[in-house]
Amino acid sequence: MSTSSRAFSTAQVQAGFTPGVAENTAIPSIHQSNAFEFTSLTHARDLFALRRDGNIYSRAANPTVLVFERRVTELEGGIAAAGVASGQAAVAVALLALAKQGEHIVAARQLYGGTVDLLADTFPDWGIEVTFVDQDDPDAWAAAVRPTTRALFAESVTNPIAQVLDMRSVAAVAHSAGVPLVIDATVATPYLQRAKDFGADIVVHSATKFLGGHGTSLGGVVIDLGTFDFSAEPARWPQLNEEYARVRGASLVERFGATGSPYISLVKTKYVHDLGPSLSAFNAFQLLQGIETLDLRMDRHSANALKVAQFLESHPAVAAVHHPGLESSPWNHLTSEYLARGAASVFAFDLHAPADPEAAFGAVEAFISELEVIRLVANIGDARSLVAHPASMTHSHMSTEQLSEARISWATVRLSIGIEDAGDLIADLDRALSTVPLTHIAARAAHH
Numbered sequence: 001m002s003t004s005s006r007a008f009s010t011a012q013v014q015a016g017f018t019p020g021v022a023e024n025t026a027i028p029s030i031h032q033s034n035a036f037e038f039t040s041l042t043h044a045r046d047l048f049a050l051r052r053d054g055n056i057y058s059r060a061a062n063p064t065v066l067v068f069e070r071r072v073t074e075l076e077g078g079i080a081a082a083g084v085a086s087g088q089a090a091v092a093v094a095l096l097a098l099a100k101q102g103e104h105i106v107a108a109r110q111l112y113g114g115t116v117d118l119l120a121d122t123f124p125d126w127g128i129e130v131t132f133v134d135q136d137d138p139d140a141w142a143a144a145v146r147p148t149t150r151a152l153f154a155e156s157v158t159n160p161i162a163q164v165l166d167m168r169s170v171a172a173v174a175h176s177a178g179v180p181l182v183i184d185a186t187v188a189t190p191y192l193q194r195a196k197d198f199g200a201d202i203v204v205h206s207a208t209k210f211l212g213g214h215g216t217s218l219g220g221v222v223i224d225l226g227t228f229d230f231s232a233e234p235a236r237w238p239q240l241n242e243e244y245a246r247v248r249g250a251s252l253v254e255r256f257g258a259t260g261s262p263y264i265s266l267v268k269t270k271y272v273h274d275l276g277p278s279l280s281a282f283n284a285f286q287l288l289q290g291i292e293t294l295d296l297r298m299d300r301h302s303a304n305a306l307k308v309a310q311f312l313e314s315h316p317a318v319a320a321v322h323h324p325g326l327e328s329s330p331w332n333h334l335t336s337e338y339l340a341r342g343a344a345s346v347f348a349f350d351l352h353a354p355a356d357p358e359a360a361f362g363a364v365e366a367f368i369s370e371l372e373v374i375r376l377v378a379n380i381g382d383a384r385s386l387v388a389h390p391a392s393m394t395h396s397h398m399s400t401e402q403l404s405e406a407r408i409s410w411a412t413v414r415l416s417i418g419i420e421d422a423g424d425l426i427a428d429l430d431r432a433l434s435t436v437p438l439t440h441i442a443a444r445a446a447h448h
């Protein structure tokens, strides 16, 4: 069967792996080897010159990692991918390959905390400027673009508030500026949304989360969707169109433009090679195991999360629920277009709690301490349901102003709903919510 015609559920189990002729293993092997033996010095020379494909050293390429890269590439509808050690590494190398010192990136304000640190703190140290905009404001995206802009960056579904990006409108801004749209699709996964269908050019994932799905292995991946033509304006992309010192005699576009991805070649041979955030064979194996059940898990995650969100919305101790599947969500109108298979299972809600941060912290702490099924863990996308308190955990370094821009208060609780029984999750939340003192609710109601 041609690979383009196979269904998502077939690709997630089979893509990228041809059972080995030598070992006949039915599932991908863990190739736990730092390096690979050459048949001759001429063979070695050809591999080092990128004239031939093959394994040299596992920092640059590993056969188990390669299966993972091919499988994710097919699920996203891309042309090539680079597997890396973490989602954080994926975001970093994806953007470093596009923007260098003196250049500029426009990014959504509503990003994962680690990405905010990278873009707001570390990139400026390196002379890469970043402008943050409200992702729901297309005019703000357009106004932020400069001649030196090299990428637009956003998450398709944000964490913890689960904002749904109107990706088509941001893609239109990127393409009229002549730069690619880079999307962090960690929360949506290619099952709930294929970013390529909505104008994205490059996708990154923290595979640590839903792709792996079981909370065991860090990993990340950068996928070139093959939609952006880096040779259309060669002067803008010298790293891809000028002779590449590491290949000699050719640019990456000349070498890989017809058959592969010049961009992913740059990510691998320069940024992963030089900075070293390689994905281990063992973690790639774990991530592949997770991907095999991606559609089954995402359907359950998504259905469970909607039931939990509906329950929370009806509870008197809950002030607001930030889930795009609810009609009360400002992003509900985007879900039928962008998340037709279901909304993601990472979302947040606000307890009815006093406005004072310390008092609100106390109320959230009392609530969380009563949870028995849902665990207090700083992670998302696990098979287990997890709870977190953004204001004191993931977003603790943010100012009050940044928190309120992100719609996070001290009473905001984040959930990553797992694949357990929805009734057990709801019973757990119901019991814990009974600890929220109703006096706060009465006081707030009287106040408003």
Ligand SMILES: *Cc1c(COP(=O)(O)O)cnc(C)c1O
Binding pocket: 086, 087, 088, 089, 091, 112, 114, 115, 155, 159, 184, 186, 187, 205, 206, 207, 208, 209, 218, 219, 220, 380
């Ligand atoms: C977790 C996460 C990251 C970072 O991934 P790691 O694998 O933890 O390095 C990046 N983006 C999003 C949206 C995330 O949730």
